[in-house]
Amino acid sequence: MVKVSLEGALAFMGPEGPDYAAAERAHRTLLQRSGAGSEFTGWLDLPQRMADTELKDILAAAQRIRQQGQALLVVGIGGSYLGARAAIELLRGASHNQTSDGAQVYFMGNTLSPDALYELTQELGDRDFTVNVISKSGGTLEPALGFRAAKAMLERKYGKSGAKERIYVTTDARRGILHDTAVAEGYPRFTVPDDVGGRFSVLSAVGLLPMAAAGIDIEAVIACAIRELQELRLSTPDNPAWQYAAARQKLCALGKTTEILACYEPSFRFMAEWWKQLYGESEGKNGLGIYPASVEYNADLHSMGQYIQDGPRCLMETVVSFDRPLHPCAVPFAEGDPDGLNYLAGRELTDIQNVARDAVVAAHVAGGVPNIGIHVPCRDEAGFAALVCFFEAACAVSAYMSGVNPFDQPGVEAYKKNMFRMLKGE
C-alpha cells in the first residue's frame, strides 16, 4: 500500500545505487529476531496479537468512556503520547476536539508547565471527563505528576468513589508502581507489552484506547496493519521498507546527515513528531544517526524553504503524499478576476497542491537536495496503519544497517538521573 519513489534521489547516489544487499541482511536479522535488542521486536506481530486478545476490551472501554463524558484526558509522555496524538490529528484533523463526534481527547503528563495545566483545566471547563493514564512503569516523573493532577481533578468533581469509575490504566501486565495501584484500586487495566518499546507501541492499547475513544475505527486500523506487515516481509528490492532504509543510509554516507520529513497536510504535524521519536531514538546513538527534522508545506515553503534551497548541502528531503483528499474542493470563480487567478477556477485544489509539490521537488533536487517520495492512497485508517508499519519496519532495517541497536534508548537516562538526584537534594 505504501509506494516509495527514489526518482529524486538516485542521481545523487552514483551508479551503484542503494545497498539492497545490506538492506536484505538487516531485514533478515530483524525477521529472524537475531539482532541486538531482538527481545523488543514484538511489534512485528502486535496487530495480530491485538486482534486475538485485547481489541474487544478496548472497544468496550472506549464506548464506556464516551458514555461517561465528552472528554478524555490521556496522561503519558514519549511513546505513551505521540502515537495516539499523531493518529487522532491525522485522521480527525488538528481541530478534532471542536469537530469530531468521538470523545474530545486532551493530552497531559508530557510537561511540567503549571501554565499548561491551568490552560487545560480552562479548556476542559465543566465537561464530564475520564482519564487514561499510560506508563509502563509508573515511575516516570512527568506522567506520574500528571496523573496526580488528573486524579485530584476527578476527585474534586466526582468524589473518591466517583473518580475511581473514571480511571483507565495502560501499564505493564504484571509489575510496577502503576500496575500495583491499578490492582489495588480496581481500575480497568490494559497492557503495555513487554516486547514492544514505547516508540513502537501505537498499535497496542497505548495508542488504540485513545484512538477508539476519539472515534477512530481501530478494527480497520488493525486489519490493515496485519496485511501491511505481511507485505513488508517481502524479501526483494521491491519492498518499500528496503527502498527507504537503503536510500537514506546511502545518502547519509554521502554527507546528507539531516532528513527533513515534509507533508502538505497540516493534520500530519504530529505524525512527523511520532516519526522523529521513532527515527531519532532508534538511530541516534554511539555518535551516529541522521538528524530527523520536519516541515509543514505549503506553509514552510515560505519559511524553511530558503534554507532548504540555498543552505548547506547536508540535507535530504522525504515527502509523504496522500493520493486523494477526503473532502475534494475546487477553486471558486471570482467575478472580474481581481487576483488574476480565474485560469485556475474549477480546478481541484488537490491538483494544484500536487503541482506545487512537483515544483518543489524539482527545485530542491536541482538545488542539491535529494528527494524520497512516500505515497499512500488516503488519509484514512488504512493509510495510517500502512504508514505506521512501513516506518517501523524501515526504521529497524535502517538502524541495523547503520550498526546500532534500534530498540534501546540509553541516552534518555542521563537527565533523569541528574533530575531525581537534584529533586531529592542529594
Place this chain on the structure above:
Amino acid sequence: MVKVSLEGALAFMGPEGPDYAAAERAHRTLLQRSGAGSEFTGWLDLPQRMADTELKDILAAAQRIRQQGQALLVVGIGGSYLGARAAIELLRGASHNQTSDGAQVYFMGNTLSPDALYELTQELGDRDFTVNVISKSGGTLEPALGFRAAKAMLERKYGKSGAKERIYVTTDARRGILHDTAVAEGYPRFTVPDDVGGRFSVLSAVGLLPMAAAGIDIEAVIACAIRELQELRLSTPDNPAWQYAAARQKLCALGKTTEILACYEPSFRFMAEWWKQLYGESEGKNGLGIYPASVEYNADLHSMGQYIQDGPRCLMETVVSFDRPLHPCAVPFAEGDPDGLNYLAGRELTDIQNVARDAVVAAHVAGGVPNIGIHVPCRDEAGFAALVCFFEAACAVSAYMSGVNPFDQPGVEAYKKNMFRMLKGE
C-alpha cells in the same frame, strides 16, 4: 530584559571565546544601515513608527472585528502568518480559541489542502466571522487562493455587500493587486511596510491586528519593544544580541551546525516556528547557515532526547526560559503515597520544571552539546516583545558575521517559478 547565559557554551569554545569584535562590526553595519540589504532595516524603529501612526487605527479595527463576530480568519503565509500565530499561542495558549475572551483567530491561506479548508469550515460552524487578508503583493498563490475561499464563505453567509463590511486588508501602501482590490472595494487597509521584510514584520499591522483582535495588549507590546530596541543598541559585550550571535557563530565554526531551540512551555511551539523562519531564511544562503530545529520539553526529552544525548556531535542547544509562571501551581499531596512522590507534595511545579531544565543542561553539556540559555521574566506582552526584538537584532548581527545578506530570500523563488509555469501549462 533578555538575559543570555553562555555558561554551558564557553567550555566548548577554547580560551578566545566568542568573537565580540566581529559582533561589534556586524552590529555597527546594522545600526549604520551600511550593509547588504540595508533598505530592509526598517524594523529597527518599527515600534516607534507604529506608536506614531497606525496603532490607534489597528486598535479601533480590532474592536470592530470583535463586535462583528466571534471569529477572525487570518489569511497569510510565511511572515504574514507565523508572527501573529506565535504571539497569540504564546500569550493566550495553544487552546486560545477555546479559552480566550478575545476573538477566536483561525489561520488559512498557508496550505493548499482541501481537507484543511473543509476542517476549518467545520470548526467555524455557524459563528459570525470576519477576514483579515495579509499579503504584500497579493500575488502569492496560497493566500490568494485562501482569500478567494474566505471571500466566497463571507458572500454565501452575508451577501456581497455584507461581505464587504467584514474584510480587512493588510498590504503594500501604494501598489499591488491586493492594494488595488482593497481601494476599489473600499476595504479598510493597513500597511506592510516597504522597508521591513516579512519575517521581521510581526510588530507592524501584519502581526498587530490579529494579536489585538485576539485580546493581546498591543500598546504594551509596542511600548516594551521600543525600550528593548533601545537597550539592544548597547555597544559592549553585555549586549545579549552580541552574546547570542557571537556564541552561535563560534560554535558553528567549530562544527555545531544544527541549533535546537528548546522551551519548556508548550505555548512556545509557534514562537519556535517563527524563530526558524527568522534564522533559516536570514542565514540559509550561499551554502551557509546553521540548521534551525526545535523541540518542546519535557515532551521531547522522551523523543529527541536520545539523539541529542548520544547522536552525532554537530548540535548546539538554545533554551528559552520564562522566570515565573502566569498560573503557579503546587504538587498535590496523595493519600497513601501510591506513586512515591509525596516528597514533592507542596512544591511548586515551576521549581520542579527548573530542576528538570538544569538537569537536562548538565546532561547535554556533559554529552557534548553546548548550551545557550535565554531568560525572560514572564510569558506576557513584555516578554514577547523582548524576545522578538532580541531575536531579530541577534539574527541580523549573526547573519552579517557569517557574511550573508540577512534580508533577502532568493531561494524562495525557485519553486514558485516552476509552479506557475506548470500551472499555466507552459
